[in-house]
Amino acid sequence: MxxxxxxxxxxxxxxxxxxxxxxxxxxxxxxxxxxxxxxxxxxxxxxxxxxxxxxxxxxxWAAKSELVVDAVAVLFDELELPDRGCLRADVEGVVISFAALLRRPETKTALMAVLAESTTDRALRARIREAIVDRQKRLVLDGRSRAQQRGELPPDPPDPAETARVVDLIFDVIAGAVVHRSLVSDCPVDETWARQFATLLLEGLGAASTSARPQSEQAQPDTF
Amino acid sequence: MxxxxxxxxxxxxxxxxxxxxxxxxxxxxxxxxxxxxxxxxxxxxxxxxxxxxxxxxxxxWAAKSELVVDAVAVLFDELELPDRGCLRADVEGVVISFAALLRRPETKTALMAVLAESTTDRALRARIREAIVDRQKRLVLDGRSRAQQRGELPPDPPDPAETARVVDLIFDVIAGAVVHRSLVSDCPVDETWARQFATLLLEGLGAASTSARPQSEQAQPDTF
Amino acid sequence: MxxxxxxxxxxxxxxxxxxxxxxxxxxxxxxxxxxxxxxxxxxxxxxxxxxxxxxxxxxxWAAKSELVVDAVAVLFDELELPDRGCLRADVEGVVISFAALLRRPETKTALMAVLAESTTDRALRARIREAIVDRQKRLVLDGRSRAQQRGELPPDPPDPAETARVVDLIFDVIAGAVVHRSLVSDCPVDETWARQFATLLLEGLGAASTSARPQSEQAQPDTF
Amino acid sequence: MxxxxxxxxxxxxxxxxxxxxxxxxxxxxxxxxxxxxxxxxxxxxxxxxxxxxxxxxxxxWAAKSELVVDAVAVLFDELELPDRGCLRADVEGVVISFAALLRRPETKTALMAVLAESTTDRALRARIREAIVDRQKRLVLDGRSRAQQRGELPPDPPDPAETARVVDLIFDVIAGAVVHRSLVSDCPVDETWARQFATLLLEGLGAASTSARPQSEQAQPDTF
DNA sequence: TCTTAATCGAGACGGTACGTCGGGTCTTCTG
DNA sequence: CAGAAGACCCGACGTACCGTCTCGATTAAGA
CATH class of the missing domain: 1.10.10.60 (Homeodomain-like)
Structure with a gap:
């Protein structure tokens, strides 16, 4: 960065x-x-x-986009993942705080702008990944290992490449969903949405498709 | 559009x-x-x-971005959801074909550019939603009703607003994940990733976190 | 016209x-x-x-300039040459009234504009002469024949072409001087200037070069 | 300039x-x-x-017209007034060489165009006077002082303002007549016209109105 | 202490695209 | 058919930024 x-x-x-x-x-x-x-x-x-x-x-700086990457990268590093006691709460927490970051005009504007530039600029793409994106995978890694310690998730598979694939997948799903909800669908990422998203993430489409609150709150404890 | x-x-x-x-x-x-x-x-x-x-x-057109929205909107309308027999296959199918669309230079470059512009332009945001984004929710609606007919998903809840929330959620998760994987993480959306993502979507984090193929293929039949 | x-x-x-x-x-x-x-x-x-x-x-109308020629031509036709009793007074009168016409914004602006256009447009040049310029030679002809009747000027020479040359010359000198003084030198054409100009025109450089008022008023009748 | x-x-x-x-x-x-x-x-x-x-x-340059003023100003500075021995010859000489300058396409077209613009632009008017018009008064001043040394014209009057008025008048008459003949009447300024004009200027309307050649050539030496 | 060399500010430079304006032409419907 | 309305193609406008360059003036480190 x-x-x-x-x-x-x-x-x-x-x-x-x-x-x-x-x-x-x-x-x-x-x-x-x-x-x-x-x-x-x-x-x-x-x-x-x-x-x-x-x-x-x-x-x-060689270009405006590189300057902006450096200028906003530090803001993304402020994201943290406090331990809220269970995987569901950690997911909801990171979703909420990531969404809050994306509501700040300088972050949302800069992020989308440099991503747009990056579609035709390989070097910029790499710089964004290094300075912004990949650094946040630490959040997934932290949450995952915590959940494993709690027994909420199975331990890592023997193949480390497999682990990396899973982490990448989870990261793309969480970050992608929040970004899409916030900036594309242009809808608020509030607690209701976070809870529903967490249900989908933890239990799958079937659970998320039934009426939200009561069942999912019942389901929450006994899922793991 | x-x-x-x-x-x-x-x-x-x-x-x-x-x-x-x-x-x-x-x-x-x-x-x-x-x-x-x-x-x-x-x-x-x-x-x-x-x-x-x-x-x-x-x-x-008042601006280049609005012109581009209209120009590429039609490309997104080409997306289809052929019936592949089961929900998992339908999900994998739409993920693959959406990713293929995003690999075309005119779509990826245009989509990100207008989204970037839209972060500071409310009217453009609305236009993008109308002309591009919301129109693709038909894919989710189709797949969902098919899955309900097959018994893979529970029927709609009594409250139509609740149904809308679920559809929006699913749409944000699928579209967001594919876009993030393709354009931000800059990794290929291939059959492996699609299968893994479908597992996550259908069964949740726990299933997706275990080693991929065998379990998920076992899990697949007993979903219905 | x-x-x-x-x-x-x-x-x-x-x-x-x-x-x-x-x-x-x-x-x-x-x-x-x-x-x-x-x-x-x-x-x-x-x-x-x-x-x-x-x-x-x-x-x-084929062009803006032609339209303007027609629009302002009628204004120039308003010029008249009332008989003021002697050639000097007639000259001063026409100078003053021509200058008044050139002070009106539509005439001065239009005249110079179409003349400027005409430097690269032969047809326009002809149209301007027909509609505006040549029509005003009547003033010179009137004043001249009056002065001849009064004995202030010699009768026409036998060759009519020679007469035409003299009339053209006088017209160019009077019109040119007034236009140049008004629009190029940007100085007022007042009674003082008109008197001095009339002296020059009637008696030549030597007379006009001596101190102005008293002498020239004495000089007027006897021409030297 | x-x-x-x-x-x-x-x-x-x-x-x-x-x-x-x-x-x-x-x-x-x-x-x-x-x-x-x-x-x-x-x-x-x-x-x-x-x-x-x-x-x-x-x-x-704030406008095309100002640029053109500066561009052509230097061309007008090329005008010279060689001593041809007597006032009449000097007048004819300057008339001929000024007319030659006005036949060049860049000067005639540019001069009229900027003058047209200047009718609605006070600053441009001033710039034209400074850069082009007033600088040529030197020709009148030179010719006049030479003629005074030769005894062809009376010495300057005691009031310098009066001298300035006379110089301005002569300048407007000569420049105006040549411009009007060349660009408005669209007739050639040849030696015949120059001689006739010089006669008018030096001796007044009466002399110019009589048949041209013989008298004026006789008149020329003994006028002063 | 004196070079030496890279930085600093300022701002002019050659370019490219902008979004607007006006010119004249054309295509439609209305009188 | 003429007229009004207004869309059309064209080309110039004057502006805004781009990224580069040339200045004189600083500011250290090395001689």
Whole structure:
């Protein structure tokens, strides 16, 4: 995430780059994103807000999208997964807090924008995965191992590749569902939806298809 | 989907708008999207390809994003859900064909681009939902009613709002997972992944977490 | 001046052209010229003001410049040369009234605009001469024949071509000087200037170069 | 004449403006004027010919008309007044050479066009006077002082304002007559016309009205 | 202490696309 | 048939950003 383009020879000659400028630029990028959105976000505007020349931006980032990736990556790292006692509660918790993050204008705008750019830019795709996406798989790993310790989930299969496949699947399902609900369907991710989604995730389509509250709350304890 | 901006008084004065131009513009938009992608897609280029003046574009669509929504909406309507005999097969089928659609450059690039724009544009958000997203819920409705007829899923709950909630949930989960896997995680949606995802969807996390093939294939028959 | 483009077959079939439209268009053209000037004068605006469709304009005039020529030509015909008793007074009178005409925004703007257009348009040049310029030579002819009757000027030379050359020369000098003073030098054509100009015209450079008022008023009768 | 818009602080920050670009733009403007005339003269075309971006044009000149004023101003500076021995010959000479200048397509087309624009633009009017018109008064001043040294004209009156009025008058008469003859009446300014005009200017209407050649040639030496 | 070299700010540069405007033509329905 | 309405193609407009470049002015580290 952190370091911009090349973390170069540990000490070059000449005037060193200003670290204050780096911070100012990233903060200015976030602020500008909130106010004007991606499509009206310009390098000149960022430079102006950061009190920095355009040259300084381009010396550090090759493109607007890379700058934005770095600027918002740190926000995603704020996600946490406190232990709520059972797998269902942990799922609901992460869904709610991820949705809250996606409600912030700078995150939702930046995320979709860089993803859009990434559809035609392999390097950017990799950078996004490194700086944003893959870092959040820690949440799945944490929740899963906790649930295994509680006996809510079976232990890892012998093949580690198989484990990775499962983790990836769960991550895509949770993140995808929340993003789609929030940004595509444009509907609120509230506690009701989180509960229903957790039921689907834990028990499958049949359980989620029956009337929601009473059964699922009964079903919850005895599922595991 | 079809009609652009105002579907006005059924017979206005003056020269009527050319329907041929409409068709040519949408086709040219798709063709240009394939060749140059979203970021290099220009209104002038579209007009040139369509054999149409730029003014004609702006008379019908207020922005490039709205034009692209209409241009690609029709592609999503090509999705079908042939009856494969059981719910699991239907799920796997729709996942595979949706992923195939998302591999086409004009769809993936256009979809993400307009979604990105839509994060700061309420009207565009509504247009996307109307023209693209909500129309595909038919796939969920079809598959669900088929599964109910087969006895694979319980009948609709008495409250129709509850049914709508469930349908929306399923749609967000399937569409979100496929989009996330394809465009964010940048991994292939192949038969293996589809099978694993279907297991998760039908039986929940516990089933999906155990080693994939044998158990799930055993589990499949006894679902119904 | 009078008729627009083709003074056609005295009675054609079908609906005859509206003469009211003609008048409305020319009036609208003059009004629009005053308000927005030539460069911002548009055919659409004229049509709108005249309550007429653009088609109707183009059916009658081939270009904006021709329309403007016709619209302002009538204004120049208002110039008159009342008999003020002597050649000097007649010259001063015509200078003053011509300058007054050139102060009106629609005349000065229109005249210079169509002249500018005419530098690259032979047909327009002819139309301007016919409709505006040559018609005003009557002023020179009148003043000259009056002065000849008074004995202030010698009679016409035997060769009529020679007479025409002299009339053209006088016309170019008077009209040119007033236009240049008004529109190029952008200085007022007041009584002082008119008197000085008349002295130059009647008596030549030497007389005009000496101090102005007293001498020239003495000099006037005896010419030296 | 020379400098474009703001002649600012003698050393500003940032990259200085390219003087080569200035020269290239003005030359390109003249060349384009010759080829396509004023009405088809576009900023893009000028920029293209000059090898310069459109932005560079707009950074220096607010409007096409101002650019053209600067571009053609230098051509008018080429006018000279060689000493031909007597006032009459000097007048005829300047008339002929001014008419030759007005026959060049770039000058006549540009001059009339910017004058037309200037009727509704006070600033442009001032710019034209500064850059083109007033600079040519030097010709009148030169010719007049030469004639005074020769004894062909009386010395300056005591009041300098009176001198200025006379110079302005003579300038308006000569320039106005030549422009009107050339561009409005659309007739050639040849030696015959020049001689006739000089007679009018030097001796007044009466002399010019009599049959031209013999008398005026006799009159020429003994007039002063 | 003096180079030396890379940074900084500012802003002009060549480009590309924008969205608008006006020109003139055409196609429709209404009088 | 003329007229109004207005859509059509065309091309220029002036603006906004892009990413690069040239300036003079800083700012360290190495000589």
């Amino acid at each position: 952190a370091a911009p383009d090349p973390p170069p020879a540990p000490q070059r000659r000449g005037r060193p780059r200003s670290v204050a400028a780096d911070r100012a630029i990233l903060a200015a990028t976030r602020a500008a994103l909130v106010e004007v959105g991606w499509s009206r976000l310009t390098m000149s505007e960022i430079a102006l807000r950061a009190g920095v020349a355009k040259t300084t931006l381009y010396r550090r | 079809a009609a652009p901006d105002p579907p006005p008084a059924p017979q206005r004065r003056g020269r009527p708008r050319s329907v041929a131009a409409d068709r040519a513009i949408l086709a040219a938009t798709r063709a240009a999207l394939v060749e140059v992608g979203w970021s290099r897609l220009t209104m002038s280029e579209i007009a040139l390809r369509a054999g149409v003046a730029k003014t004609t574009l702006y008379r019908r | 009078a008729a627009p483009d083709p003074p056609p077959a005295p009675q054609r079939r079908g609906r005859p052209r509206s003469v009211a439209a003609d008048r409305a268009i020319l009036a609208a053209t003059r009004a629009a010229l005053v308000e927005v000037g030539w460069s911002r004068l548009t055919m659409s605006e004229i049509a709108l003001r005249a309550g007429v469709a653009k088609t109707t304009l183009y059916r009658r | 020379a400098a474009p818009d703001p002649p600012p602080a003698p050393q500003r920050r940032g990259r200085p403006r390219s003087v080569a670009a200035d020269r290239a733009i003005l030359a390109a403007t003249r060349a384009a004027l010759v080829e396509v005339g004023w009405s088809r003269l576009t900023m893009s075309e000028i920029a293209l010919r000059a090898g310069v971006a459109k932005t560079t044009l707009y950074r220096r």
